[in-house]
Amino acid sequence: MKCKELIVKIEAVYPKTAALERDHVGLLCGRSEKEVQRVFVALDATEAIIQEAIGIGADMLITHHPMFRSGIETITDLDYTGRRLLKLIQHDISYYAIHTNYDVLALSEIVGNVLGLQNQVVLWDTLEQEGEVHGIGRIGELSKPCSIATCCDLVKDKFGLSMVRVIGDLNHVVSKVAIAPGSGRSTIPYALAKRVDLLITGDIGHHDGLDAIDQGLAIIDAGHYSTEYLFMKDMKSFLLEQDSTLEVVAETINHPFKTV
Numbered sequence: 001m002k003c004k005e006l007i008v009k010i011e012a013v014y015p016k017t018a019a020l021e022r023d024h025v026g027l028l029c030g031r032s033e034k035e036v037q038r039v040f041v042a043l044d045a046t047e048a049i050i051q052e053a054i055g056i057g058a059d060m061l062i063t064h065h066p067m068f069r070s071g072i073e074t075i076t077d078l079d080y081t082g083r084r085l086l087k088l089i090q091h092d093i094s095y096y097a098i099h100t101n102y103d104v105l106a107l108s109e110i111v112g113n114v115l116g117l118q119n120q121v122v123l124w125d126t127l128e129q130e131g132e133v134h135g136i137g138r139i140g141e142l143s144k145p146c147s148i149a150t151c152c153d154l155v156k157d158k159f160g161l162s163m164v165r166v167i168g169d170l171n172h173v174v175s176k177v178a179i180a181p182g183s184g185r186s187t188i189p190y191a192l193a194k195r196v197d198l199l200i201t202g203d204i205g206h207h208d209g210l211d212a213i214d215q216g217l218a219i220i221d222a223g224h225y226s227t228e229y230l231f232m233k234d235m236k237s238f239l240l241e242q243d244s245t246l247e248v249v250a251e252t253i254n255h256p257f258k259t260v
Helices: 003-013 047-055 080-090 100-114 148-159 185-193 206-214 230-242
Strands: 026-029 038-042 060-063 094-097 118-129 132-147 165-167 173-183 198-202 218-221 247-250
Touching (some): 003 230, 026 080, 038 047, 038 230, 047 080, 100 118, 100 230, 118 173, 118 185, 132 148, 165 206, 185 206, 206 218
Parallel strands (some): 038 060, 038 247, 060 094, 173 198, 198 218
Antiparallel strands (some): 026 094, 118 132, 132 173, 165 218
């Protein structure tokens, strides 16, 4: 099928209108008329990922995070982003990003389900579609109250991690938990407003954590990649449901930050 035909199928479920303002989603580079037989799915369009897509002869690269987060004025080999875009163009690989529209409509619920959160509701409402509220993050209840230390063990087990960062009393018992996959510092006010006991997310800074705990919100920082890599498996399954003749290859899970 052509790239534009696959895009129609993707955007029928994950429309670009569901993305947050100023997010760069959709076809960002390449030919819409490109015939697509092999798709490579990854979290980020790094140089290594692009080289891997080239190596397997991918016709299309689909990532969760857009390669650029602001407008670009030139595409040359004089900067990192330009070199990556040039490689994609030279190898005729169409590049598509599905970011906050996927977060809003799928990822938060998927991660909440993996953690076993019950009675899930949206943490940060961003969209109403056909009478249903969608948004960033989910709030849910643990199957039974437990200590923050036990929650840390749950997160490590479910995400395949050897460690997490946490701020809060490890012995404190919690029951109402929020999940915000990726970088969740912007969701802290919503978690506070909805009286959440514990927020599980990534990319929490020093001051974010101190301010949150002083207001009664504990945080487990499981990392940006670790709370979003489920995108790759889910997107692979979704694409094969749209066209079983596609060959879809997902990035091998490879956490960019190592514990040493």
